[in-house]
Amino acid sequence: MGMTVGGEGGSKTVPYINMTPLIDVLLVLLIIFMVITPITPKGLEALVPQPNEDEQQQNQVNARTVVVSVDETRAISINRDPSNLEILGENLREIFKTRAERVMFVRGAPTLDYRDVAVVIDIGKGAGVDKIGLLTEQIQ
Numbered sequence: 001m002g003m004t005v006g007g008e009g010g011s012k013t014v015p016y017i018n019m020t021p022l023i024d025v026l027l028v029l030l031i032i033f034m035v036i037t038p039i040t041p042k043g044l045e046a047l048v049p050q051p052n053e054d055e056q057q058q059n060q061v062n063a064r065t066v067v068v069s070v071d072e073t074r075a076i077s078i079n080r081d082p083s084n085l086e087i088l089g090e091n092l093r094e095i096f097k098t099r100a101e102r103v104m105f106v107r108g109a110p111t112l113d114y115r116d117v118a119v120v121i122d123i124g125k126g127a128g129v130d131k132i133g134l135l136t137e138q139i140q
Contacts, residue, residue, distance in 0.1 A: 064099075064101075065079075065103075065105065066078065066079060066092075066095055066096075066103070066104045066105065067079055067104075067105045067106075067107055067135065068083075068088070068092075068104060068105070068106050068107070068120055068124065069106075069107045069108075070106070070107070070108045070109060070112060070116055070117060070120055071109050072109045072111050072112065074112070074116055076088055076120065078091055078092070078095070085119065085120075085123065088120070088123050088127075089123045089126055089127045090127075092104070092123070092124055092127035092128075092129060093127045093128060096127065096128055096129060101130075102128060102129045102130040102131070103129070103130065103131045103132075103133070104124050104129045104131075104132050104133070105132070105133045105134070105135050106120050106121060106124070106132060106133070106134055106135065107134075107135040107136075108120075108134075110136075117134075
């Protein structure tokens with residue numbers, strides 16, 4: 001706090017707050033918080049099956065990969081074995097009950113609405129699948 005002394009009418013003091021140091025401190029704090037705050041992108045993690053060069057390992061990986069497909073008529077299949085929405089959760093629980101790695105891929109027809117694929121993802125999460133990846137025609 002600063003004070004002025006003097007003037008015409010004798011010794012009159014006028015109290016005022018010097019704002020310059022406060023603004024300096026505020027700007028320094030603002031810069032510190034802007035630098036410290038991490039900028040992390042938000043979004044979904046995408047899982048893509050990676051091809052192996054060794055054919056024997058590839059067959060072993062393909063045998064362990066679970067792909068749930070939904071075609072244009074909303075027919076569901078698990079690794080080309082037919083299924084439906086009522087028994088999909090139980091089938092997935094049966095598949096993943098002995099596996100330590102619970103990863104599933106969902107392939108939906110391009111003409112489907114997203115809600116049809118989202119139902120399959122929701123059933124997979126309810127069956128205990130940890131990670132769910134999406135496959136498109138380009139990834140096949």
